[in-house]
Structures are given as C-alpha cells and as structure tokens.
Amino acid sequence: MFKRNGMEKGIESLLFISAVAAVLALFLLCIFLFRDGILLFRDYPLSSFLTEKSWYPTSINPRFGLLPLLLGSVIVTVGAIVFAVPLGIAAAIYISELASPRVADILKPFTEILAGIPSVVFGFFGLVVLVPYIQDAFDLRTGQIALTGSIILGIMALPTIISISEDAISSVPRSIKEGSLALGSTKWQTIHKVTVPAALSGISAAVMLGIGRAIGETMTVMMVTGNTAIIPGFPSGLFEPVRTMTATIALEMGEVPQGSDHFHALFAIGSVLFITTFIINIVAGHIKTRYKFKL
C-alpha cells in the first residue's frame, strides 16, 4: 500500500512539474526579455525612449524613439480591427444563428483554413497580389502602406474573432431566445436585441484577442507595409508606409552587434510588445471568465 501511494504521489508530482513548467517558461521569458531590454537604459534615457519621435538606430548619434514604431503598430492594428470586427462578428452570427447545421459544418473549415495559413504566406500573397492592386487603385507611388497591412492583418484576425464570438453566441441559452421569439419578435430583433447582447462579453474577449493577434503579427506586416519608421498621421497615415514594432525587431535583429545599444533597444521594443499583449490577454481572460454566461 505504501509503495502504491508513493508511486501515485510521485506521478502527481511529475505531472505538477510539467504544468508548472508553463509558469516557469513565462517567468524566464519575462526575465530574459526585460533583462536585455533594461540594459538599453544604462546608456540611453528611458524618457527619450518613450518620447523621442524618431528611430535612427544606426546613425552616429543613435535615436531609439519608440513612438513611430508604436504608432505604426497602432495604426495598422486599428485599420485591421475596424473592418475585421464587424465582418467577423457578422460571420459568427451567420454561422451560429442563420446557417443550418449542415451549412455551418461546411463553413467552419473555412475559418479553420484561414487560421492555418502561415503568416509568411499571407505576407507573400499581400506582396504579390494586394500591393500592386492597392498601388493602382489609389494611384500611389507604392502599394506597401499601412492600409495593405491592415487588410491582410484583418483577414488574419478573422478566425480568432469568428471562432470565439461564435462560441459565445452559441452558448446563449435557447430558452432566452425562445422567450423573445414567443413575444412576437422577428428573428433579427431577437439576434440583435437579445442574443448578441447576452453574448457581448464573449464577443468583447474575441475582439481583444483579435487585437492581440494583429498587434503581434510580424511577417505579414514586414512584407507589405513598407517599413518606414516615421510617425504616421491619422488617418492619412493609412496611405503611407509605416513600420511596426514587430517588423523592426525581425528586420534589424539580424544585423545588430550583440550587446550593443541597438540590440538592447530591440529587446526594449520586445518588452513593450510583450507587456501590451500581456495586458490584452489578462483583460480578455477577465472579461471571459467574469461575465461567462451561466447556464
């Protein structure tokens, strides 16, 4: 009996260690990211990092201004969300409320395919198809602009928004919908006055995670947004080349000497990126669990 209990305890400990490894991974990630990021501020003041308006990492007097990159990420993400959110929620409503189960079964794999396409393939598609198209359509010098990135990123964020919204909408109890229908409401009135409001917390979480997905995307934006580190105007900036935080890291890391200020500056950008998505995740998780529909 003691042998058996010992074995059971041993296995439980092993499993526990595996689970705690996730915490350890996150912890190490923070340590290594922040450690190299903070080293920047030995030589370069934090205040300049936060307020400096230009990113000239390789000039003799290098300037590591976060703002153009942060705003580049913001404008591309906002552009993506503006069209992906309504589209994604509408598609989610269609799948869960209008489509017959058979049609829904056919449609769902489409979102799964969309989720599965690698970002570099999206980027490639954007580069060879959308960039020339945008250039012609708006008669621009280049099609590599924030808007192009927004469109592709929006498409990439769709699966996240659709699948999580759809979960939220489907989990609204049937009795609530029937209650509304029984009062003589049309199906659409029921959807937008009862079902969607009831699923709103789940949908908000979906939007948050969609934003997280878009802001953290690297390859796509790097391939289609032109990568010019200037502070974008709004909304005119949508039609100009921009550079995001993610693209900066991926583009420049290959060429920087390890341990240089530039190297640390890229880690500092990574830290900002991590903190941003961390907050987004926490808020999304909070919304989801706090307001989860009780069945």
Place this chain on the structure above:
Amino acid sequence: MFQNAKINEKIAFSLLRMAMGLVVLFVLVILYYIISNGYSVISLEFLTSMPAKRMTAGGIYPALVGTIYLIIGSMAFALPMGILAAVYLNEYAKPGKVTWLIEMAISNLAGTPSVVFGLFGLAMFVKYLGFGPSVLAASLTLALLILPVIIRASQEALITVPREYREASLALGVTKWQTIRRVVLPAAIPGMVTGAILSVGRVAGETAPILLTGAAYFLPRLPESAFSQFMALPYHLFVLATAGTNIAQTRPIQYGTALVLLIIVLGVNLFAIAIRNHYRKKMHR
C-alpha cells in the same frame, strides 16, 4: 410597423450572408492565387534538389528538410510536456492560487507574439545556454510557442471523457493514476492527437521565431547536427520574396515554396479535422 421589422430583417440577413460570403471569398482567392501559380512548379525534383545559381533555380530540399527537423524537434519537447501538464490541470489540480497561476501563464504564453518568443529564444537558448543559432535553439523556441496549443487541446480532449468512466474505474478499487492511464487517456488520445497535429502546422509555418534563432538565408548543405544552422520553408519564402538575388525571376520558385508550405500546413489541418470527425462519430454512436 411589423412590415418594417420584416424588411429590416431581410436587409440584416443579407448583410450577414454577405459578410460570411466575403470570408469564404478571402479564403478562396488566397488559395486560388497560390495554387494556380504554384502547382506547375512543384515536382519531385523541386522537392529533392538543392537551390542552384544563387537560389534563382533548383529546388527547396534543404528548406523542406529543415522544416521537418523543426517539427520533430519541437514536438519531442512540447508534446510530452503539454499532455502531462493537461493531465495535471484536468485530473489533479484543485482550484486555487497555484492553478490560477498556471492557467494564467498558459493563456499568456498563447497570446504572446511569436517574435517575442524569438527574442526570448535568442537571449536564452542561443546566447545564455550557448546553443548558438541552431536547430536545437529554434526547436526549443517553437516548442514553447506551441506548448499552450497542445495543453489546451489536450485539456479539451480530457474534458470530453465522461466522468462516469472515471467513477466506474475508481469504484473498482483502481488508483487514480491507473484510472487515468487505462481509461481516461485512451479515450482522450484522438483529441490530443488532433491538437498535436494542429501544432505541427503551426511549427511548419512560423517564421519570426526561427529568424532570430538560427534560420539561415542560404546553406549549401543540410544541417549536420542539432547545433547547426538550417534552412526552413517559411524563411526561404520570405527571403526569396523580399531579399533574393532576383525577386522577379524567382517568382515561380516563391509560388512553389508557398504552395508546398500551404500543402503541409493545410494537409496537416485537414488530417486533424478528419481524425476528430472520425472519433466524434464513434463517440456518438
């Protein structure tokens, strides 16, 4: 008034249909471009020969092999780890601070941008642990990236195992671990396999993390060991499309590479979906 409601409904439903149609259209257009331009490039030779003439001709063999190495390497770490963690969370963990912390860590790892994983892999595996830019460093980085995917999929698979199975086994005087090993895990395996396969697709397609941890622009040979640099399909595509020696001339190779990548990722996804549906039917019988 009622007439109005009817008309509103018609309009709204048409818009919803259009939205769904647009989503489907995006998928079809993207697939169409890649497939129609890529399929004529793909041949056995394309898959099995080295790039030639400064990557303007020849095949993608080293990139393909590199991607397969990354898949094997990252799965070898993430799969056992993820399944064990999921078993702990589902079968043993009691609600409390520790469990909350673990769940929180998993959700946040899942939402962390892949380029940040790349930075972490660079700082920890490449530099601190001294693996250098290598298959090993990149595999470990990718393993962390897919760990949450595997944990979540395994947890979902475990949740679908009816509580009755566990009770029946425990009531026979079987220990908890034996119950898990003999009854719960066998029933959950299909779901776990699905999750694992989906993350294979993820590993095959990720670019940013390997860019920082060991992917090479060009290598005239296959990686010799876990500590060698490597080529990989997604990075190869990126290089050819943005920084190759002759971007316009290599466009067919780019389409071919994109299609191979797409076939791997989507093939793997379809396979996973097929397994899931197969077992779902079996369960519902």
Place this chain on the structure above:
Amino acid sequence: MSDEFTNGTEIEVRGLNLWYGTNHALHDISIDIPKNSVTAFIGPSGCGKSTFLRCLNRMNDLIPGCRIEGKVNISSQDIYNKDVDVVDLRKKVGMVFQKPNPFPMSIHDNVAYGPRIHGAAKKEIGGIVEYALRSGALWDEVSGRLSTSALDLSGGQQQRLCIARTLAVKPEVILFDEPCSSLDPISTSKIEDLILELKKQYTIVIVTHNMQQAARISDHTAFFLLGDLIEFGRTEQIFESPQKKETEDYITGRFG
C-alpha cells in the same frame, strides 16, 4: 433488535454528518446494515440517500468541498481511519451506478479491467471473466462475442455488464445507486432477479426511488428525508406498519 439481524452486521454507521461546503446534507446518521441481505434506501429525491450510499465506498472524497464526520465500520474496520487505503476499500465495496457506464472497450476487457489492474495472472483472467459474466447473468447472451464493443450492448445488458465488472473484483459489499432508473421494465426485472441471486454471497445496498422495487427485493428498508434517516427496519414492517408519520406519508404517496 438483534434478532432481526440473523446474519450479523456488515456495515455499522454511527453519527455520520456530511457537508457540501456549508450545506449540511446528512444529519447524524446511524444504521446497522446486515450481512448477506439486501438493504434498500428510499426517499424523495434530494433526501440524501445517494449521498449516504457514496459515503460507504468514499466516492464522496472525489467531490471538492465535501466534509464528513462520524464513523463507518465495514467488517469492523473504520473506513475513514487515516490508515485505510481508499483503493483497497473500493475493491472490497463495489458500486454500480445509476447510468450504465461501461468503458469504451470490448466486453471481455471491461470485465477483465479490474482483475488485470489488481494483478491477476494472465491465465486466470479468462476464468474470472466467465465467472463474473455468469454471475452477472450475461454470459449466455454475450459468450459468443466477448471481443465486441461493450457500447453495442443494450442498456440492460450494459448494466449487467457493469455488475459483472464489479463482481470480477470479488467485492464483499455491492452498492447499487438506482441501477434500474434508466432501464425498461424487462431489463429491470432481470436486474432485480440478479440482485436476489447475488445476496447469497454479497451484502447489497440499493438506492431506489421506486418503492415497489424496494418492496420486491429488499430485506430491510431505510427511509430518508431531507438528510435525516427517518426510519429503518424490516421491509415488511416499513411498508405495512411504519412507525413514523413521515414514512407513512411517503409510502402512501402523500409526497415525494
């Protein structure tokens, strides 16, 4: 009272209280369940009869926030004593659940599951499986297809398979938690016949919301109401001359 328990006491419960969190679900239960007989627990739903049954093989240990005080002796051993291994206890005290719950395995493997894990030799397994299936009154129906999936059996057959699976572990006590509630009348009567057969070798406790069933198969009956054991005695006495008003109300169908 001792003359009523001609076979001696198998399960002795003294002052058992149970809480789910702050909800006091069982109040000070004391009862002596005799050996080699059938004891039925009856009462309206939510009365605590199933909860009490699950105290007897400590299945309630699995429920978070469940707290138990009091004493339960089975074969004169205190099962809540720290030194008792709950795994050994459950080997001795088998349980059959409300809904048939065969594992998604073959018929043979379902029955062999327990003995295999408990270390029976390979060559013994065949004999144990046959013995258990015969005792479970299922052998004649399934002997030709032992390797087919247990999930293909009918509900009644599945439940008898679950009984056989329990018997294969060679318990001393078998707890039945409303074993017929999801079965048709023919399957139910087969299970009832089986229970009457099994009591020759095993001590049987059965929870049922079907009073006729309790009357048909049990030797003793306990009536529970809102977490209290109201009355316990020989089945004929409970049904024919209940001592408590609540029991009489329930038996005569005035509530529940």
